[in-house]
Amino acid sequence: MQVLKRVRPIGPVLAAVVLAFGLIVAPAGAQEGPSGSNPTAQSVNEQQLLQELNKIQGRITIPDAKAATLEQPRGQDFRSFHEGALPWIGGVAVLGMLLVLALFYFIRGRIRTRSQEAGVKVVRFNALERLTHWVTATAFIVLAITGLNFVFGKRLLMPLIGPDAFSAWSQWAKYAHDFFSWAFMLGILVMAVLWVWDNLPDRYDGHWLRVGGGFFDTSNRTHPPAARFNAGQKLIFWSVIIGGIALSVSGLFMLFPFAYADVNGMQLAQTIHAVVGVLMVAVIIAHIYIGTFGMEGAYQAMGSGTVDLNWAKEHHSVWVEKQGAKTEPSQPAAPPTPAE
């Protein structure tokens, strides 16, 4: 008992020393297991998970399931493509095509009809064909302008009009892009049905391509035979149909985001959509050029639906002969069907 009495005054001091020693030693001891190993150092870390699973993903309870993905390296590839390669692809395609057409115009000039007008009009496109063309054309122009805004807008337009105006314009451009896409898809579908038969390859295409359609003959004497559509028009047609289908399918993925694809699928759809889109803009610029300034009489075919007989003979001689053969019994004087 006397020993206890002697110890009692120093009891609190002893306890404090023991506690302090425990606090100092405990963290070091906690890191080591019974065998002396360090379980934290040996556990799977974030980098290993990323390498094995190709993404870092967890579990969430909010309705936005895709928010569970924290990291996925392909997103960096997509961003690199979208911010780096895509503007270059688009710029080279669009500006390159404009440059080529400008050079072609200054060297070759406008392709004129060699013969005088015959004064006889031939029906080239009926009302349904022209309506389909102009509905699709209207939609495509809206889609092209608003689509190029996605790629170049913040680089070219925003410095000019400021972030507020650019934000408002881009929001409306996005709506226009979404809504006009349906007119474009419908137009592509109807175009394919209307013109696929006349755009199948035929025996005149090879020769037409070999002589470049006569486009590079400055004497304007080369007019290779062609049926209703020549090889150049067929290339435009198939570019529009195949490109249009690619744009439509990839566009539907984006119109209904994450309904048919995960984040990687969405990025793939955007990549396809953007590349095909800028390439198609370049192709259609060439189509617009040759259909307006580039060739005399070409616009009338899709504007009024009729062309002069001599124009048709120069550019689509085989078609004129076939039309004449069809109408010969009733109208022997004028081979093709005269327009009213």
Place this chain on the structure above:
Amino acid sequence: MGIVLTGIVVAIAIAIGAGYFMSAEQRPSWEAYSTQSTRVGDPGHNLVGSAWTGDPGSGTTAATEPEEPSS
């Protein structure tokens, strides 16, 4: 020219119809993904702030700096 204008009108009509269809079928993400516990409400304005330049290198990403806590 008449057929060109008709084509433009038809394209606009299809676009308006598609707009109504899509507006009826889809909801904005802030509405579709909201829950009772996590809700940002109708953003109504640009969330990055009026001073956003769009240039990631400029360092200007927010309209206002956080206020200093009153001591």
